[in-house]
Amino acid sequence: MPMRISFLEAGDKGLCQRVTRIGGCGRMSELIGTVLGGRYRIDTKLGSGGQGTVYKGMHLALNMPVAIKILPASRSEDRTSRTRFVREARRAASLQHPHIVHVFDYAVEEGRYYIVSQFIEGTDLKKMIRASGGPMPIDQALEYARQIGEALQFAHDRDIIHRDIKPANILIDSQTKRAALCDFGLARMIEGDALEVTSERGGMPGTPAYMSPEQCQGLKLDQRTDIYSLALVVYEMLTGRNPFRGEHDTSASIIYKQVNESPPPLRSLNPRLSSQMDEVVLKALAKDRDQRYQTVTRFVNALDQASQGKLKPAPTKPKKSFAVPPWIALLVAGIAVIVVVALVPGPRDYLVDWWQTLVSPASATPVATRPTAVASPTTSASAG
Secondary structure, rough: OOOOOOOOOOOOOEEOOOOOOOOOOOHHHOOOEEEEEEOOOEEEEEEHHHHHHHHEEOOOOOOOOEEEEEEEOOOOOHHHHHHHHHHHHHHHHOOOOOOOOOOEEEEOOOOOEEEEEEEEEEEEEEHHHHHHHHOHHHHHHHHHHHHHHHHHHHHHHOOOOOOOOHHHHHHOOOOOEEEEEEEOOOOHHOOOOOOOOOOOOOOOOOOHOOOHHHOOOOOOOOHHHHHHHHHHHHHHHHHHOOOOOOOOOOHHHHHHHHHOEEEEEEOOOOOOHHHHHHHHHHHHHHOOOHOOOOOHHHHHHHHHHOOOOOOOOOOOOOOOOOOOHHHHHHHHHHHHHHHHHHOOOOOOOEEEEEHHHHHHHOOOOOOOOOOOOOOHHHHHHHHH
């Protein structure tokens, strides 16, 4: 039975007049047991970070578990923030895909913004990588890359960019083992169009260890920023580490590396990987976005081909051949003749005749003439 999707709509006097008061000054822990909008009961805190606090809740009417994310409280009540939140939440809710966490409700109350979405029982990719203690099995990593790649391509085809691809935003269902991408549009909801960097530690918008060079520099973003971030997730799954984040790195130092340093080859960290796999992931991590794969599908297909050893080598540009014009060759030959004639007297006459033959018109051939009769002196005397 398909689930009914309900949205709290905006009215002329502001958003969500029907929402139960959350309490602008209360701490997040005090929200346990609160019923939002008369339908969502907050039950358990699951985690928190720079992008808000996540709770497990219950949809009271449907008796169905849900995930409730309450965004950071430092949101203004101005019309621009409200409009942006509603726009991005609706766009996220429009993404109905097997590998995207479904958003089906949202609301605003006195600066409090919350989103209600599908609850997935399981873990996230960040915890899974950490638990592995090193590289994940290659087949498993590539399967997750394929699933998230399909989700991203689905969003990109609808002109929606995620902007914050990272292992913590990839949920793994404990029963089906399927991956699902969450928090679509959340970076723009929180930071707005400027998207200044907000790390998990509360510093900078996005997560520096997974941000593209263009995002680090505040440039206009397109779908290729998600391709770069997905490639970093693939790199981490296949090697067990992020190439730009060290134990003592700060947000600023990570951003510097993203913009200026190349990642170590994957094979230097996991020798089991093929050179083709190395080539594919590093291409997707090119600093110049024009040098990356231009769609997620091409990147994922290249990963699949590399895993089977079927990746076609990049075409090499043919070397340009230098053709010598005929008149130059004739000139060089003429100069050579002159030098030989001047320096070697022996064959001089022969070479002069050869050169004249070479440059003479082909029609200049001798013509045979008929000999004339000559009178014999003896005969002439007799005739007289």
